[in-house]
Amino acid sequence: MKTLRYGWAFQALLLFELASGNAWADGGVVRFRGVQGPFVITIFTTPAPTPDSATDVSLLVQRRDSNVAILDATVDLQFTPPALSVAKPTEQLCGLPGVALLGHGATQPSVRATRAQASNKLLYAAPIRFGVAGHWTLEASVTRGSDSARVSCSIAVGPPTGRLAGLLPYLLLPPLMVILFAINQSLRKKPRLASANLPEQQKVNPIHAASMSQSG
Amino acid sequence: MTAPLASFTSQLAERLGLATSQPVTSALLFAALVLAPAALALSAAYVSRAVTGVSAPMRELFCRFSFSLIPLGIAMWAGHFLFHLSVGWSSGWETIRRAAADAGWPSLEWRGGGFSAPLLGLEAVQVLQTVLLDGGVLLALYLSWRVCLTYAPRGRDALRLFASWAGLATMLYAVGVWIILQPMQMRGLAGPILSP
Numbered sequence: 001m002k003t004l005r006y007g008w009a010f011q012a013l014l015l016f017e018l019a020s021g022n023a024w025a026d027g028g029v030v031r032f033r034g035v036q037g038p039f040v041i042t043i044f045t046t047p048a049p050t051p052d053s054a055t056d057v058s059l060l061v062q063r064r065d066s067n068v069a070i071l072d073a074t075v076d077l078q079f080t081p082p083a084l085s086v087a088k089p090t091e092q093l094c095g096l097p098g099v100a101l102l103g104h105g106a107t108q109p110s111v112r113a114t115r116a117q118a119s120n121k122l123l124y125a126a127p128i129r130f131g132v133a134g135h136w137t138l139e140a141s142v143t144r145g146s147d148s149a150r151v152s153c154s155i156a157v158g159p160p161t162g163r164l165a166g167l168l169p170y171l172l173l174p175p176l177m178v179i180l181f182a183i184n185q186s187l188r189k190k191p192r193l194a195s196a197n198l199p200e201q202q203k204v205n206p207i208h209a210a211s212m213s214q215s216g
Numbered sequence: 217m218t219a220p221l222a223s224f225t226s227q228l229a230e231r232l233g234l235a236t237s238q239p240v241t242s243a244l245l246f247a248a249l250v251l252a253p254a255a256l257a258l259s260a261a262y263v264s265r266a267v268t269g270v271s272a273p274m275r276e277l278f279c280r281f282s283f284s285l286i287p288l289g290i291a292m293w294a295g296h297f298l299f300h301l302s303v304g305w306s307s308g309w310e311t312i313r314r315a316a317a318d319a320g321w322p323s324l325e326w327r328g329g330g331f332s333a334p335l336l337g338l339e340a341v342q343v344l345q346t347v348l349l350d351g352g353v354l355l356a357l358y359l360s361w362r363v364c365l366t367y368a369p370r371g372r373d374a375l376r377l378f379a380s381w382a383g384l385a386t387m388l389y390a391v392g393v394w395i396i397l398q399p400m401q402m403r404g405l406a407g408p409i410l411s412p
Contacts, residue, residue: 029304029307047300048299050399054219158338158339159338164393170343170350173347174357174389177354189371
């Protein structure tokens with residue numbers, strides 16, 4: 001009976017696991033959603049953009065009157081680096097191979113976001129690699145026929161990940177606690193051993209001994 | 217999913233000639249959620265039994281000690297949830313406003329505009345995640361030790377029994393720390409992002 005139950009549990013787990021391939025968790029976060037001209041524009045990015053990995057920037061463009069997704073617009077992205085960032089000459093804002101590479105000059109070419117680069121074909125996407133941490137400004141322009149709109153939002157790019165040194169004090173906590181626990185256990189064991197080695201007459205309950213001395 | 221894993225998944229799917237990375241993701245999930253934990257815990261049970269000569273069946277050791285690793289799993293889940301809470305907390309308010317507007321409270325209707333920044337910086341989130349993992353691994357080690365004492369009251373035997381399970385907990389802790397140090401990848405929106 002128990003084996004049968006385990007079998008069912010395993011099958012359920014297997015089905016759950018196979019279905020999880022369709023669960024696209026860890027999606028992007030909404031950076032901006034606004035009505036501009038005839039469009040409703042929503043901007044998504046990777047949850048925590050960092051300079052050491054490619055960041056996905058995706059846009060959903062909808063009709064203002066019906067919320068229907070517009071699939072034939074032209075979307076261009078323009079990024080402005082953080083005002084106070086001290087950029088090295090080699091640090092660049094760049095897209096994937098085939099996308100224009102940008103420096104930190106005043107005039108920057110824009111990056112085209114396309115549906116071809118998005119797995120969700122309702123969106124216009126462009127993978128971007130930010131050169132430096134800080135608050136970048138994204139200005140997105142959407143054009144469709146004679147209609148156009150321009151929106152902007154801020155993207156906070158965090159410091160590079162993978163900095164183990166910053167976490168070192170917190171990583172030392174478990175070994176320290178284990179050592180303290182081991183010392184505690186050995187100290188607690190010693191009196192017990194000492195007590196075990198005493199002759200029977202000397203094994204007196206301390207509370208009992210105290211009460212005896214008071215009455216005496 | 218972390219960026220290295222997302223990249224590995226898409227590259228493997230490409231190498232296998234698959235149109236989508238979903239089968240690879242499913243296979244990796246099955247390996248990570250079922251095969252690897254079972255294999256590691258069985259190995260730890262086998263080693264602890266072989267080293268100490270405890271007469272308890274391996275299945276019993278496997279079941280009792282596996283439960284002691286639960287705090288570590290909860291800590292990892294809480295750390296991951298903390299990350300999503302930090303980056304997505306503002307969307308909760310927007311959702312409430314939209315629901316209220318749909319329910320007939322137009323004064324709360326969303327008028328458009330930007331969303332606020334994450335609740336905590338990435339560094340602060342990583343510190344909190346590490347502290348959560350610290351608590352999880354310490355509790356897991358303590359519970360394992362208590363279970364060891366029920367099988368081997370003598371300190372030296374208990375330590376021998378404890379070694380393999382402590383090693384497993386430490387390994388899972390190290391994997392957890394590695395995961396929180398990796399950049400998170402966004403799935404479902406962009407196509408596979410390859411390193412430039």
